[in-house]
Amino acid sequence: MDFKPLVRFQDVHLRYGNGPDVLHQVNLTLEPGSFHFMVGPSGAGKSSLLRLMYLAHRPTTGRLSLFGRDVSQLDRKETSMLRRRIGIIFQDFRLLDHLTALENVALPLTITGMPLEKVRRNVSELLSWVGLADNLDSKPPTLSGGQQQRVAIARAVIGRPSLLLADEPTGNLDDKIAERLLFLFEELNKRGTTIVVASHNEALVNRFNHPVFKIINGEVRLIRSAPVIEQNTESGAA
Amino acid sequence: MFGSRNDVPLDKDASSRFLPWLIAVMVYLATMSLIVALTMNKLANRWDQGLSNSLTIQVPAGQSPAERLAIEKKTVLLLQEFKKIPDVKKAEMLTDGELNKLLEPWLGKDVVLHDLPIPLLISIELSQSSARTLDAINALTAQNLPTASIDDHQRWLGNLLGLAKIIGTVSLLVVLLVGGAAALMVILVTRMGLAIHRQVVELFHLMGAQDAYIANRFQLHALKLSMAGGFAGLLLAGLTIAAFSTLLGQANSALLPSFTLTATEWGLLLLIPVGASLVAMITARLTVLRSLALMP
Numbered sequence: 074m075d076f077k078p079l080v081r082f083q084d085v086h087l088r089y090g091n092g093p094d095v096l097h098q099v100n101l102t103l104e105p106g107s108f109h110f111m112v113g114p115s116g117a118g119k120s121s122l123l124r125l126m127y128l129a130h131r132p133t134t135g136r137l138s139l140f141g142r143d144v145s146q147l148d149r150k151e152t153s154m155l156r157r158r159i160g161i162i163f164q165d166f167r168l169l170d171h172l173t174a175l176e177n178v179a180l181p182l183t184i185t186g187m188p189l190e191k192v193r194r195n196v197s198e199l200l201s202w203v204g205l206a207d208n209l210d211s212k213p214p215t216l217s218g219g220q221q222q223r224v225a226i227a228r229a230v231i232g233r234p235s236l237l238l239a240d241e242p243t244g245n246l247d248d249k250i251a252e253r254l255l256f257l258f259e260e261l262n263k264r265g266t267t268i269v270v271a272s273h274n275e276a277l278v279n280r281f282n283h284p285v286f287k288i289i290n291g292e293v294r295l296i297r298s299a300p301v302i303e304q305n306t307e308s309g310a311a
Numbered sequence: 312m313f314g315s316r317n318d319v320p321l322d323k324d325a326s327s328r329f330l331p332w333l334i335a336v337m338v339y340l341a342t343m344s345l346i347v348a349l350t351m352n353k354l355a356n357r358w359d360q361g362l363s364n365s366l367t368i369q370v371p372a373g374q375s376p377a378e379r380l381a382i383e384k385k386t387v388l389l390l391q392e393f394k395k396i397p398d399v400k401k402a403e404m405l406t407d408g409e410l411n412k413l414l415e416p417w418l419g420k421d422v423v424l425h426d427l428p429i430p431l432l433i434s435i436e437l438s439q440s441s442a443r444t445l446d447a448i449n450a451l452t453a454q455n456l457p458t459a460s461i462d463d464h465q466r467w468l469g470n471l472l473g474l475a476k477i478i479g480t481v482s483l484l485v486v487l488l489v490g491g492a493a494a495l496m497v498i499l500v501t502r503m504g505l506a507i508h509r510q511v512v513e514l515f516h517l518m519g520a521q522d523a524y525i526a527n528r529f530q531l532h533a534l535k536l537s538m539a540g541g542f543a544g545l546l547l548a549g550l551t552i553a554a555f556s557t558l559l560g561q562a563n564s565a566l567l568p569s570f571t572l573t574a575t576e577w578g579l580l581l582l583i584p585v586g587a588s589l590v591a592m593i594t595a596r597l598t599v600l601r602s603l604a605l606m607p
Contacts, residue, residue, distance in 0.1 A: 157519035
């Protein structure tokens with residue numbers, strides 16, 4: 074197993090414009106193949122932390138490394154290539170209403186220039202796996218919330234990302250479906266994908282045996298280490 | 312995507328509806344300006360060729376009929392001398408009938424020219440105008456008829472050619488200004504598209520799409536719209552020119568320009584919508600790339 078950290082924050086601060094620190098002195102390390110939860114109340118900074126990880130923002134100060142690369146040293150092409158290794162599930166799904174489910178899921182592959190026939194085959198298989206085989210040509214507005222969420226998940230994992238970031242993926246779901254979704258993430262994790270799930274639902278998170286970071290007022294603390302993480306002294310909050 | 316659909320939904324924007332019309336108007340104006348420039352150039356060439364090879368010599372006829380007769384004899388002799396000059400194609404004195412025709416608008420019909428001190432007019436046509444030929448004509452005239460004056464049309468021809476040149480230059484400037492205005496409009500429309508689809512663009516960006524991929528979506532859209540608008544504008548300009556040609560054909564005046572275009576000139580006009588579309592495409596691309604460069 075490769076123990077080179079997949080994500081590493083070193084004294085990272087983030088602020089928007091001239092505002093106060095949204096994230097304050099963040100030090101954390103995520104190993105490849107790990108599964109972490111981020112909990113905390115709304116507005117605590119969970120989404121901001123994820124936005125740093127999917128390169129929507131850069132740290133105001135401090136150093137952030139992804140896949141062993143300091144993000145401040147990346148040029149635009151390298152940044153694009155790195156982003157292709159990251160799957161994102163947005164809280165609001167961000168599906169494109171004018172495209173079909175198949176086309177939405179295909180986006181991460183089409184932007185890489187993969188031949189359309191291969192894209193279609195891969196996407197059809199994945200949509201069947203998430204139970205949407207009959208909805209390939211449906212557009213998001215005609216799908217239920219749960220179906221839209223599965224399209225969003227399929228889109229996030231179609232490119233076989235090394236890192237999957239999910240921002241409040243269980244936000245609008247009842248407990249049973251939310252739990253099933255997290256089991257699905259565990260399946261992906263078993264296949265080697267590093268998972269980070271941000272959620273405000275601590276009760277749900279506590280049903281799973283994975284390390285949990287709590288974010289309060291922009292400060293990140295490891296509040297629970299899973300056994301597998303505890304054995305690894307390099308990981309977790311610094 | 313799998314069909315011909317653009318994965319950035321630019322087709323539904325309000326800007327997509329008005330951009331082809333704006334481009335059509337711009338291409339129409341540019342085409343008309345270019346046609347004016349081409350026509351003025353041709354007209355100037357026609358005037359230049361028609362008049363620079365001709366001269367008119369005006370010989371004061373004297374007060375009495377006897378004096379006029381004597382000058383007429385001298386003039387006939389001078390014409391013989393002119394014909395000996397190599398580049399003189401034709402040298403003749405205007406007949407009374409031709410003079411009457413020239414004066415008819417001012418003096419009316421049936422004027423007896425010999426009763427009036429109307430000057431004699433010599434018309435000379437040269438096969439090729441050169442300083443040596445003009446010097447020879449000047450010298451012969453001064454020697455035989457010192458009171459005669461030579462008009463080689465250069466003064467008013469120069470003014471006309473200058474005017475034609477100015478009109479042509481202004482027309483070309485209009486073409487450039489129209490091109491600039493079209494580029495500005497494309498910048499505005501592209502920025503509008505970027506603002507409307509900011510979330511979509513950001514999504515592509517975060518999924519790892521390279522800037523060129525996103526820019527392609529906008530540039531192809533701009534190309535498609537401007538091609539449609541551009542060729543509509545060219546068609547409209549073609550119809551306008553056809554209408555003008557019909558009207559000018561009916562007027563049948565030698566001074567008025569003819570709007571008959573050669574194949575090369577039509578090719579040049581065809582380049583306007585193509586050029587406008589390329590300008591729109593490149594402008595859209597650069598605008599998007601510039602905006603994307605501001606994203607982390």
